[in-house]
Amino acid sequence: MNCIIIDDEETARMIIQQLCSQVDELNVIEDFPNAIQAIKFLNKEEVDLIFLDIHMPDFTGFDFIDTLKNPPKIILTTSDKNFALEAFEYDCIVDYLVKPITLPRFLKAIQKAESATTETVTEASTELPSKTSSAEENELYINIDRRLIKINIPTINLIEAKGDYVLIKTEKQNYTVHSTLKKVEEKLPTDLFLKVHRSYIINIKKIIDIEDNSVLIAKDVIPVSRSNRPELMKRLNML
Amino acid sequence: MNETPNLIYIKELAAGSEAFEQKLIGIVKREFPDEKDEFLKNYTSKAYTKAAENVHKLKHKIGMFGFEEGYQTAIDFEEELKSSNTSLYSKFILILESIEYFLKTL
Numbered sequence: 001m002n003c004i005i006i007d008d009e010e011t012a013r014m015i016i017q018q019l020c021s022q023v024d025e026l027n028v029i030e031d032f033p034n035a036i037q038a039i040k041f042l043n044k045e046e047v048d049l050i051f052l053d054i055h056m057p058d059f060t061g062f063d064f065i066d067t068l069k070n071p072p073k074i075i076l077t078t079s080d081k082n083f084a085l086e087a088f089e090y091d092c093i094v095d096y097l098v099k100p101i102t103l104p105r106f107l108k109a110i111q112k113a114e115s116a117t118t119e120t121v122t123e124a125s126t127e128l129p130s131k132t133s134s135a136e137e138n139e140l141y142i143n144i145d146r147r148l149i150k151i152n153i154p155t156i157n158l159i160e161a162k163g164d165y166v167l168i169k170t171e172k173q174n175y176t177v178h179s180t181l182k183k184v185e186e187k188l189p190t191d192l193f194l195k196v197h198r199s200y201i202i203n204i205k206k207i208i209d210i211e212d213n214s215v216l217i218a219k220d221v222i223p224v225s226r227s228n229r230p231e232l233m234k235r236l237n238m239l
Numbered sequence: 240m241n242e243t244p245n246l247i248y249i250k251e252l253a254a255g256s257e258a259f260e261q262k263l264i265g266i267v268k269r270e271f272p273d274e275k276d277e278f279l280k281n282y283t284s285k286a287y288t289k290a291a292e293n294v295h296k297l298k299h300k301i302g303m304f305g306f307e308e309g310y311q312t313a314i315d316f317e318e319e320l321k322s323s324n325t326s327l328y329s330k331f332i333l334i335l336e337s338i339e340y341f342l343k344t345l
Contacts, residue, residue, distance in 0.1 A: 009296060010266050011303070018252055018259055055295055079298045100248055100302040 001113065002046075005031035006038045006064065007053035007077065012099060016051050016077065019106045026110065035064035047072050049113055054078040062198055065090060066225040073113050077101065086161065089182055089198055140187055142168065142177045149175065154192065157206045157217050159184050161199040169220070196224045196232055204235055242334075244304035244341040268342050271300055275335050282328070291320035294331070301334055304341065309334040 003026055005016045013031045020026040029047065032038040034056060052074050054061035061078075065071055071092040079099045087093045094116045095109035140156075141148045151170060160167040161181040168175045168184070177184075185193070185201055195201045196215065200222050208216040213229075215222050224232060246260075253260040278293035298313040312334065316327040 009270070009299065011263065011270055012299060014263055014266055015252060018263075022254070055292075057292070079295055079302070099299045102248075103251070 001025055001048040002027050002029050003049040003051065004029060004038060004041065004047050005051045006035055006056075006061070007031070007051070008033050008056045009053070012053065012077065015101065019101060019103060020051075022103065023107070023110055025114070035059040035061070035067075038064065039067055042068070050074045051077050055080060062086065062090075065092065066198060066227055068092075069227060073116055075109050075113060082163065086198065088180070089161070142175055144175060144177065151175070153188065154203070154205070156188075156193075156203050158203060158220060158222060159201040169218070171218075194228070194232060194235060196222060196228045198225065199223075204232075207236075210236075242306050242309050242337075244306065244338050246345075247305050248303050264342075264345050267300060267303075268345070271297075271338065271342060274300070275339065278335075282325075285323075287320045287323045287325075291317045294320060297335065300338065304338055306334060 003020065005013050005020075005028060007013045007016070010033070013033070017028055017031065020028045026049075029045070030041060032041065036059060038050075050072055052061045052064065054076055055078060061076060065074065071090075073094045074090070074092050076087055076093055076096045077099060078096070081098055087096050095112045097105060097109055138153050140151045140153050142151060143149075151168065155171045157169045157171065159181065160169070162176070164178060165176050166179050166181055166184055168177060181195070181199070181201060185195060188201065192203055192205060193201050194204055202215060202217055202222055206217045208218075210216075210224075210232075213224050213226075215224060215232075249260060249263060253263070274293060274297050278290055278297060281287075281290040281293055294313055294317040298310065298317065301313050302310045312327060312330050316331045319325065319327055
């Protein structure tokens with residue numbers, strides 16, 4: 001597997017190089033101290049795997065992933081355990097390594113990356129499963145303080161990821177629920193809702209206006225990732 | 240503080256390669272003082288969000304030198320700084336000084 005390393009800390013880059021050198025299947029072709037240099041490189045070259053630090057000045061690891069049209073497999077490297085949940089929002093992320101990285105844990109991550117390759121090949125030959133029936137209905141039940149509260153789905157303006165929680169904003173009220181954006185997305189009708197950013201799902205019918213990289217919904221300005229913008233534009237009934 | 244820095248992690252990583260060990264220590268010796276200085280600069284000017292980012296980066300080196308309690312202190316201090324709380328400063332600075340002294344002996 002051809003791979004690159006992106007980390008603003010030289011010590012971390014050297015450690016990952018050393019760990020890679022102990023795996024025959026890995027070939028480190030380049031390392032970068034920032035995401036911008038890596039993007040320039042990836043515009044010309046293809047790689048199979050990226051070791052990516054999340055916490056970098058100016059441009060985070062997640063910002064970097066959002067810029068990639070067809071991201072390769074990514075192993076996140078970080079000193080912060082708090083991003084683990086967010087990492088699972090991305091299909092391309094195969095593992096999450098907390099620094100300082102040990103060899104046994106590193107090898108486990110490589111195994112995951114290798115098996116992810118196999119799974120992708122297998123999945124390619126089958127159709128994606130359809131959404132659950134609840135997504136076709138107009139009601140969503142959320143659990144707040146042991147009470148199940150019914151939300152009328154079309155009244156939802158947007159859903160925002162907030163660490164281990166999601167904030168559901170409806171026309172009249174906001175609800176904070178212990179869940180992930182991915183789980184909520186599975187419960188929503190795809191014709192009405194679209195994930196426009198790693199932290200936001202919006203109700204397309206609630207859009208007031210759109211600027212280059214953001215949409216206005218009620219009083220909220222929501223960022224739109226570069227990779228999600230084409231799908232958003234496709235969904236709009238434009239003159 | 241009961242913990243002292245050690246080279247266990249670096250030696251395991253080196254797997255017998257003296258060249259790697261020396262090269263890595265050389266990089267740490269160069270990076271660490273700069274990271275510490277930047278942290279102190281931000282901390283003394285009360286730029287706590289930036290100081291928290293500096294602690295985040297220093298956390299890796301603290302872990303590399305075998306600090307376990309110290310690593311947790313760094314995690315807690317980073318969180319603390321984000322809400323402009325500084326109660327763990329003296330504990331954290333002792334860890335940095337301990338690493339600084341240790342690096343001089345290598």
